[in-house]
Amino acid sequence: MIRFYLNGQLQKLNQVDPNLSILDWLRTRKRLTGTKEGCASGDCGACTVVIGSPDPEQSGQLRYDSVNSCIALVGSLHGKHLVTVDALTQEPAHPVQKEMVECHGAQCGFCTPGIIMSLFALHTESAANGSIPDDEALLEALSGNLCRCTGYRPIIEAGRRACVQTWEPGTGNAVLSRSSALSGPNGATPNNPAPGLAA
Ligand code: FES
Numbered sequence: 001m002i003r004f005y006l007n008g009q010l011q012k013l014n015q016v017d018p019n020l021s022i023l024d025w026l027r028t029r030k031r032l033t034g035t036k037e038g039c040a041s042g043d044c045g046a047c048t049v050v051i052g053s054p055d056p057e058q059s060g061q062l063r064y065d066s067v068n069s070c071i072a073l074v075g076s077l078h079g080k081h082l083v084t085v086d087a088l089t090q091e092p093a094h095p096v097q098k099e100m101v102e103c104h105g106a107q108c109g110f111c112t113p114g115i116i117m118s119l120f121a122l123h124t125e126s127a128a129n130g131s132i133p134d135d136e137a138l139l140e141a142l143s144g145n146l147c148r149c150t151g152y153r154p155i156i157e158a159g160r161r162a163c164v165q166t167w168e169p170g171t172g173n174a175v176l177s178r179s180s181a182l183s184g185p186n187g188a189t190p191n192n193p194a195p196g197l198a199a
């Protein structure tokens with residue numbers, strides 16, 4: 001059995017197909033279709049999700065990284081926290097979402113969710129480190145999100161503006177709190193689920 005969190009909710013999976021991608025699991029098993037499939041080969045970034053893994057440098061904290069879910073396997077999620085664009089539906093909107101709208105950075109429904117998640121990962125890690133990413137960091141964060149339809153200027157501007165803003169998740173949003181993410185609902189952890197949640 002593997003255990004992990006999906007958007008703050010504990011998941012326990014038995015006999016996982018070793019070839020099952022995170023993207024296919026999200027879309028076909030969980031019916032979370034905010035994460036899109038473009039190339040299905042790790043090139044376009046439409047499928048970008050964010051994964052929190054225990055940070056070896058900060059005990060009890062998660063480090064959040066953007067990942068192409070089409071080429072990452074569900075089996076690799078054990079002990080981690082998977083965050084998808086579906087989690088960003090509550091008010092107040094995340095600064096990345098707000099600035100993508102205000103800067104007219106939103107593109108089509110395929111690339112935009114991936115762009116949001118790449119910038120979300122950058123914002124989350126920058127906020128945790130108390131740093132403001134420079135343009136080089138912004139470009140690197142977006143380097144895996146491809147769109148040939150238009151320009152990146154408004155997207156980069158949205159990232160610049162978003163990363164100087166703080167964000168407090170709304171009441172009841174357990175998804176994006178760094179401290180609650182690792183402990184999860186009811187104080188559970190992926191490896192040590194709370195009593196009553198154990199298999
Ligand atoms: S669908 Fe293109 S990188 Fe995953």
Ligand code: FES
Nearest residue numbers: 107108111147149
């Ligand atoms: S791929 Fe979405 S607008 Fe170009």
